[in-house]
Amino acid sequence: MVDSRMTPAPLASPVTALSSVPLLQLDGLTRRFKSRVALDGLSLSVRAGEIVGLLGPNGAGKSTTFQVLAGLLAPDAGRILFEGRPLSLHDPSLRQRLGIIFQRGSLDDLMSARENLLLGARLYGLTGEHARTRVEEMLRLIGLEARGDERVGTWSGGMRRRLELARALVHQPRVLLMDEPTQGLDEASFRSFWAHLRALRDTEGLTVLLTTHRADEAQLCDRLAVLDAGRLVAMDTPAALTARVGGDLLILEGREPEALAAEVRERLGLEARVVEGHVQVEAERGHALVPRLVEAFPAGRLAAVSLRRPTLADVFLQLTGRTLGADQPTAEPSKRKSRR
Numbered sequence: 616m617v618d619s620r621m622t623p624a625p626l627a628s629p630v631t632a633l634s635s636v637p638l639l640q641l642d643g644l645t646r647r648f649k650s651r652v653a654l655d656g657l658s659l660s661v662r663a664g665e666i667v668g669l670l671g672p673n674g675a676g677k678s679t680t681f682q683v684l685a686g687l688l689a690p691d692a693g694r695i696l697f698e699g700r701p702l703s704l705h706d707p708s709l710r711q712r713l714g715i716i717f718q719r720g721s722l723d724d725l726m727s728a729r730e731n732l733l734l735g736a737r738l739y740g741l742t743g744e745h746a747r748t749r750v751e752e753m754l755r756l757i758g759l760e761a762r763g764d765e766r767v768g769t770w771s772g773g774m775r776r777r778l779e780l781a782r783a784l785v786h787q788p789r790v791l792l793m794d795e796p797t798q799g800l801d802e803a804s805f806r807s808f809w810a811h812l813r814a815l816r817d818t819e820g821l822t823v824l825l826t827t828h829r830a831d832e833a834q835l836c837d838r839l840a841v842l843d844a845g846r847l848v849a850m851d852t853p854a855a856l857t858a859r860v861g862g863d864l865l866i867l868e869g870r871e872p873e874a875l876a877a878e879v880r881e882r883l884g885l886e887a888r889v890v891e892g893h894v895q896v897e898a899e900r901g902h903a904l905v906p907r908l909v910e911a912f913p914a915g916r917l918a919a920v921s922l923r924r925p926t927l928a929d930v931f932l933q934l935t936g937r938t939l940g941a942d943q944p945t946a947e948p949s950k951r952k953s954r955r
Contacts, residue, residue, distance in 0.1 A: 636699055638663040638822050639790060644693035646679050646845075653679040654690065655845040661790075666816060666823040668836035670927065672939050676845035677826035678718070681794045684824070685715050711739065714783035716793040720775055724768030728759060728778050731767060732785055739786035753781035756818065757811050773804025777811055784819055793825040797832055809835055828939050830928040839927070843935045853927060860925035860933055863901025867894040867908070868919040875916070882911045891938060897925075 637660035646654040654676050661667045669677045682688040684695065695702045697712065722731050732753055736746040754760040757777045767775055776796065783791060797805045809832075816823060825836070833839050834853045841849040841856070849856060869875045872889045879887040879896060885904075887896045898904050901922050908920055928939050 637661060637696075638698060639824065640696035640699075641680070641684075642694050642696060644680070644683060644690045644695070646683060646688060646690050653845050654683070654693075656693070657842075657845060657847055658693075659840050659847055659850055661822060661824055663822050664816070664820065665837040666812075666825070666835075668833045668839045669824070669826045669842055670828070670830075670833045670839050670931065670939075671842035672828055672937065674844075675842040677828075677842055678794055679845070680842075681792060681826050684792055685713065711786060712789045714786070714788035714791040716779050716783050716791070716796050718794040718796075718798060720779060722767050722775055722779060722782075725766060727764050728754065728767055728770075729763040731778060732782055735782040736785045741786060749785055749787075753785055756815060757781045771804065773800055773807055776800060776804065776808055780808070780811065780815065784815060784821070787819065789820075789822060791821050791823045793823070795826055795828070797827075797829070805832075830926050830931075830939060833927045841931060841934055843931075843937075848934050849930075856930045857925050857927060860897065860929050862897055862899040862925075864923055864925055864929060865896040865898060865901050865904060865908070866921045866923065867896065867917060868921075869894070869912075869917050878912070878916075879908075883907060890932065891940075 639661040641657055641659050644654045644657040645652070657676065657680065659667075669680060671677050679688065683690050723734070726734070729750060732750040733746060736742075736749060741749060751760070751763075754763045757780060759774065759777065759781075762774075767778060770778075780796075783793075797808055800808060812823070815821060827833055836853065838850060838852055839856060840847055849859075867875060867879070867887075872892055872894050876887040876889050876894045879885055879894060883904075885896050885898065887894050889895070896904070905920055905922065908917065931937070931939050
């Protein structure tokens with residue numbers, strides 16, 4: 616069992632270094648909804664054994680990418696390659712290669728955990744002793760073997776999400792797709808989910824592609840694809856992306872932030888911008904600037920000055936000029952039943 620108290624940390628995938636040919640490749644994917652372009656020639660690759668996150672706010676193209684990969688939407692242009700070969704969304708073997716966790720839960724509340732997993736196994740063609748053995752194995756791997764006969768309708772959100780993770784992997788897929796998998800989870804459940812995900816990645820030999828708008832979740836991925844308006848604007852490790860911001864970030868609080876930012880530029884010659892009602896200044900050795908800032912402004916002009924290291928949210932702001940919380944225009948596809 617994985618200790619849910621452990622703090623998940625980004626670790627290099629043991630197989631990534633051995634993988635020269637991408638397992639999964641998106642080549643020029645384009646998808647339009649009426650007049651809006653949801654995916655605009657999106658190209659990226661995922662190596663075997665790594666966890667790749669698609670990072671961006673609502674409307675950036677993350678969920679559309681997920682739906683195309685899951686076979687729920689057909690792209691208007693572009694192709695998907697699996698191990699270097701074109702992959703047809705109508706290929707019946709596609710289901711066997713993919714495990715899918717949707718943003719909204721889909722467990723049957725009236726069934727037990729074991730029954731939910733058995734149903735999932737049957738949907739993927741597993742029967743008899745093979746299905747029962749695999750179900751017990753998955754309950755053990757997610758640390759819920761003692762609660763397999765409980766109805767899941769009584770469970771917490773975190774336990775239900777772990778069970779959905781097990782159900783998505785019951786048929787031993789090569790690739791796991793997840794759309795905002797930790798949305799709505801509390802901190803303890805979030806950490807538990809990621810601890811189990813990493814353990815399963817290693818034991819099951821998984822490759823994982825997930826969507827997220829959470830900077831803290833993105834930090835746990837092996838690599839990140841930063842999406843903006845359906846385009847790929849950057850792809851690298853979280854550490855390499857954060858290093859693009861460089862230095863420290865000084866956060867200044869005071870009245871009339873736009874005017875305060877202009878004063879910082881005029882008096883100190885520093886680049887300053889307003890982010891979510893605060894003035895933000897990027898600088899090397901930011902701690903050395905704090906005394907200068909305090910001296911440069913009369914008493915009461917600055918309500919507070921804080922110093923921190925850059926985060927992936929700052930990376931997104933630098934790359935796009937928008938915050939992760941700034942939703943982009945969306946055009947929902949027509950409602951349809953999800954194939955599982």
